[in-house]
Amino acid sequence: xxxxxxxxxxxxxxxxxxxxxEMMTAxxxxxxxxxxxxxxxxGLPSAAANLARATHAPNLxxxxxxxxxxxxxxxxPLSIGDGIxxxxxxxxxxxxxIFNYWLQPGRIGVGFxxxxxxxxxGNINTTVIGATYAEPKVRLPGAGGAPEIAASCREVIVVxxxxxxxxxERVDFITSVGYGDGPGSRERLGLTGAGPRQVITDxxxxxxxxxxxxxxxxxxxxxxxVADVRARTGWDLAVSEALEVIGAPSASELxxxxxxxxxxxxxxxxxx
Amino acid sequence: MAEIVSLADAVARAIHDGxxxxxxxxxxxIPFAAGREVIRQRRxxxxxxxxxxxxxxxxLIGAGCxxxxxxxxxxxxxxxxxxxxxxAVENAxxxxxxxxxxxxxxxANRYVAGASGVPFAVLRGYSGTGLEGLxxxxxxxxxxxxxxPFTGERLTAVAALRPDVAVIHAQRADRAGNVQLxxxxxxQKEAVLxxxxxxxxxxxxxxxxxxxxGAVVLPSWTVDYVAEVPGGAQPSYxxxxxxxxxxxxxxxxxxxxxxxxxxxxxxxxxxxxxxxSLAGAGTGEGGCGA
Numbered sequence: 001x002x003x004x005x006x007x008x009x010x011x012x013x014x015x016x017x018x019x020x021x022e023m024m025t026a027x028x029x030x031x032x033x034x035x036x037x038x039x040x041x042x043g044l045p046s047a048a049a050n051l052a053r054a055t056h057a058p059n060l061x062x063x064x065x066x067x068x069x070x071x072x073x074x075x076x077p078l079s080i081g082d083g084i085x086x087x088x089x090x091x092x093x094x095x096x097x098i099f100n101y102w103l104q105p106g107r108i109g110v111g112f113x114x115x116x117x118x119x120x121x122g123n124i125n126t127t128v129i130g131a132t133y134a135e136p137k138v139r140l141p142g143a144g145g146a147p148e149i150a151a152s153c154r155e156v157i158v159v160x161x162x163x164x165x166x167x168x169e170r171v172d173f174i175t176s177v178g179y180g181d182g183p184g185s186r187e188r189l190g191l192t193g194a195g196p197r198q199v200i201t202d203x204x205x206x207x208x209x210x211x212x213x214x215x216x217x218x219x220x221x222x223x224x225x226v227a228d229v230r231a232r233t234g235w236d237l238a239v240s241e242a243l244e245v246i247g248a249p250s251a252s253e254l255x256x257x258x259x260x261x262x263x264x265x266x267x268x269x270x271x272x
Numbered sequence: 273m274a275e276i277v278s279l280a281d282a283v284a285r286a287i288h289d290g291x292x293x294x295x296x297x298x299x300x301x302i303p304f305a306a307g308r309e310v311i312r313q314r315r316x317x318x319x320x321x322x323x324x325x326x327x328x329x330x331x332l333i334g335a336g337c338x339x340x341x342x343x344x345x346x347x348x349x350x351x352x353x354x355x356x357x358x359x360a361v362e363n364a365x366x367x368x369x370x371x372x373x374x375x376x377x378x379x380a381n382r383y384v385a386g387a388s389g390v391p392f393a394v395l396r397g398y399s400g401t402g403l404e405g406l407x408x409x410x411x412x413x414x415x416x417x418x419x420x421p422f423t424g425e426r427l428t429a430v431a432a433l434r435p436d437v438a439v440i441h442a443q444r445a446d447r448a449g450n451v452q453l454x455x456x457x458x459x460q461k462e463a464v465l466x467x468x469x470x471x472x473x474x475x476x477x478x479x480x481x482x483x484x485x486g487a488v489v490l491p492s493w494t495v496d497y498v499a500e501v502p503g504g505a506q507p508s509y510x511x512x513x514x515x516x517x518x519x520x521x522x523x524x525x526x527x528x529x530x531x532x533x534x535x536x537x538x539x540x541x542x543x544x545x546x547x548x549s550l551a552g553a554g555t556g557e558g559g560c561g562a
Contacts, residue, residue, distance in 0.1 A: 042350065065376060066298050066456045078518055079349035081299020083511055086455045092486055095298055095323070095459045096384045099377040104396055127373070127402065139361040141347030141354075144324075148377040148397050177400040189400040190426055 018249050020202040021161075023221050025051055025257060026249035028112075028159045028200045036109040037061040039149050042080050044159040045112035047260070048200075050076055054256045063108060065145040067093045075263040099145070103152050106192050111153030115160045116140050117171050120214050120235045121185075122178025122196035124150065124158065125171035133173060143175050150176035151191045162201035168234040179213035203229045204246065209238065219244040274449025274472070274495040279504075280547040282471045282497035283309045286437050287318075294321040294383075294435040294467060295328060298458030299349060300511060303441040304328050305504035306473050308542050308552050311335040319409070321435055323379045323459065327507070327524050330354040334534050335542070336366040340409055342433070343371070344379045351521050355528040365531065372409045375401075378430045383459045385432035386466025392429045394418060399428065438467035441505045442490075443512060445474045446481050449492035454484045455511030461488050464495065473501040475513045499548075506553035517553070 021044075028048035032038055034057040040049045042064075050073065053060045062071045066081040070090030077085050086092050093102070102108060117125035126146060130137035150156050156178075160166070178196045179185055186195055196215075199206040204220035216238040217229055222245060230237050249257075277285070287293055287310060295303050307328045310318075319340040320329055326349055332338055334356030346357050360369035374382070381393035398404040398415050408414030408431070418429040440460040442453035451472045453460065464470045472490070477500045481489070504510075507517035527537045541552035 066300070067458070068456065078516070079299050081349070081456050083300070083455070083509060083516065086300070086511060092456060094457055094461065094488075095376065096380040096462060099380050100384075100395070104377070133402070133406065136362065139346075139358045142343065142345045142373055143375040143401075143403060144345035145376040147375040147401050147403065148395075151399065152396065173402040175401060175403070180400050185400065190396070191399060192396070 018254055020221070022249055022254060022257060024159065024161070024200055024202045026253040027205065027221070027246055028157065029055065029253070031157055031198060031200070032057050032060055032110065035059045035061070037063060037107065038110045038112055039063045039065070039103060039108045039145075039153055041113050041146070041149070042077070043114050045114055047076055047257070048159055049112055050260055051253065051257050054260060055253060063098070063102065065095070065098060067095055067098045069093065069098070069102065076260055078264075099148060103145075103148055106152055106154060108153045109155070111149035111156040111193070113146055113149060113156060113158050113176065115158055115166070117166050117168055118158065118160060118199065119168050119171045119178075121180060121182060122158065122199060122208060122213075122215055123171050123174045123180065124176040124178065125173045127173040127175045129172055131172070146176040150178065150195070151193060153193045155194045156196040158196050158199045160199065160201055162203050162229070162232045164232050164234050167232065179208060182213050183211070185213075203232060214238055216240050217243065219246045221246050222248050274445075274451075274492045274498045276445075276447070276449060276477065276498050276500070278547065279305060279309050279473060279499040279501050280313070282306075282499045283313055286469045286471050286497055287315055289315055290317045291436040292319040292321060293437045293439065294433065294463045295439040296322060296458055296460050296463040297441055297505065297508065298323065298456055300456040300458070300509060301441045301453060301460070301505050302326070302328050302508035303439045303473055303504060304506060304508060304553060305501045305548055306439045306441070306471060307332055309547050311337060311538070311542050312547065321433060323376055324349070325357060326354065327521060330356040330524070330528055331542075333357050333360050333369060334366070334528065335538055338369060339367065340370045340372070342374070342409070344374045344376045348521055348524060350518070351525050355525070356534060359531070370409060372414055373403060373406055374414065374430070375403060378415065379433075380459055380462075382430045382433040383462035383466055385430070386434045387462040390432060392431050394427050394429055397428050404428070433466055435463065435467040436469060438463040438470045440464060440470070441473045441501070441510065443474065443510055444476050444478050444481065445472065445498045446478055449495060449498045450481060451490040451495055451498065452481045452484060452487050454487040457488045461490065464490055469496045470494070471497045471499065473499050473504040475502055475504070475510050476500060501548045503550045503553060504548070506550060520553075
């Protein structure tokens with residue numbers, strides 16, 4: 001996919017010593033309280049969830065849609081069906097069971113999702129880019145488990161790299177519902193979970209305004225300005241009066257994350 | 273009772289042009305060798321059904337075997353796009369591909385309804401998403417709102433999946449054709465029980481199926497054809513038998529990105545080898561043994 005529209009913003013200045021992705025992953029990991037059951041999507045969410053388990057939340061219960069409950073991988077799984085998830089899980093159940101018995105009744109505290117396109121009400125598109133579904137400009141992978149994770153987890157955290165192209169006023173297609181059209185939407189639709197409580201990007205953190213449900217910038221990383229974030233947001237971004245500068249990744253967060261990634265790369269090498 | 277046959281015979285006897293075929297295996301135990309055999313026998317106009325039409329269906333779609341696809345997530349896991357799938361949807365190459373699209377929860381429940389012999393399943397799902405308005409393959413809505421007759425609650429109904437054929441890979445079968453699989457077992461049991469015919473490829477055929485924690489057993493009388501195809505899940509894996517060939521998933525991105533490159537792969541690694549061969553299964557370096 002080529003960037004379209006206004007010129008991409010220059011990369012935000014980063015203090016030496018860590019990357020924007022490491023900052024994002026560390027910030028996302030901090031959200032997860034020890035002992036929480038977390039339904040994990042692959043990629044950035046999985047890295048953050050595994051970092052949390054390796055640092056402050058050793059009893060975090062990782063649940064993957066392949067049916068692995070309480071997986072305890074010592075490296076980052078390469079897919080949601082990675083053998084290490086089944087081998088280390090408390091229980092392995094069928095796919096109908098993971099969705100029907102575990103996700104649907106609201107047993108799972110946090111859903112950790114990625115997004116290809118996201119709008120100001122936290123709705124997620126992973127289906128098609130373009131004006132019509134029938135003739136898409138870009139065909140994306142589709143829904144997977146995300147619609148029901150977004151509907152039924154008690155709360156949702158989205159982890160996504162922010163670009164002007166991906167952060168849009170209205171998504172082209174609603175794959176997974178955030179706050180729909182705004183206040184009252186989730187209740188009208190009968191969605192049992194609270195919806196996206198935080199969107200954690202490579203620039204900072206957005207949270208829904210309690211009155212309007214609109215995603216509002218509540219935190220930025222060290223060295224990132226509000227202007228940087230606005231330049232990479234496709235709607236007129238609201239900024240919290242209590243905007244926080246988020247703490248840089250600690251030495252222990254960075255070493256745990258890098259160790260996870262090094263073990264992962266080592267095992268990829270070993271399997272080939 | 274299941275018949276123990278060769279992979280080529282199983283495909284020739286069970287899968288016909290125009291059939292609705294579900295090849296299942298959720299990232300684990302994906303029946304790749306059977307998929308390549310379907311390409312080799314040049315089946316056409318198939319309706320392919322699968323929760324995650326990953327590399328296995330990218331191969332079948334690119335080879336021109338399918339005209340329709342029912343699915344819930346179409347990517348190369350951990351790598352990126354499925355280029356043959358995207359080329360079919362975006363550019364109708366090698367032919368148009370009609371889609372019917374669901375969520376995982378919806379697809380899983382559709383298989384459950386098929387296995388249960390009821391016309392639909394009910395779930396909390398789809399509500400407020402673009403998916404609930406999409407047409408099914410017959411042009412009518414593929415999901416519908418339903419009111420609970422007990423509570424009046426609004427829920428979602430999804431139609432049962434009754435494939436003509438289910439194809440799965442399992443760790444082993446005994447000589448009577450009883451099938452045993454374990455680890456991540458996905459929706460394979462539901463797919464086989466909901467299908468009119470079924471093919472199971474296995475890593476090995478043994479005298480006695482010993483107990484395995486968490487194993488799914490499909491009794492011989494629920495399966496039509498069993499074929500012994502060691503490595504038949506490669507480049508995915510069979511827990512206890514083989515490791516996932518991650519390098520092949522990465523290599524597939526390059527093989528499939530370009531039509532000519534993909535056609536060369538078809539010639540050398542599918543049409544150029546015998547049924548059940550591991551030649552098209554990966555880089556040939558996937559760590560086996562357990």
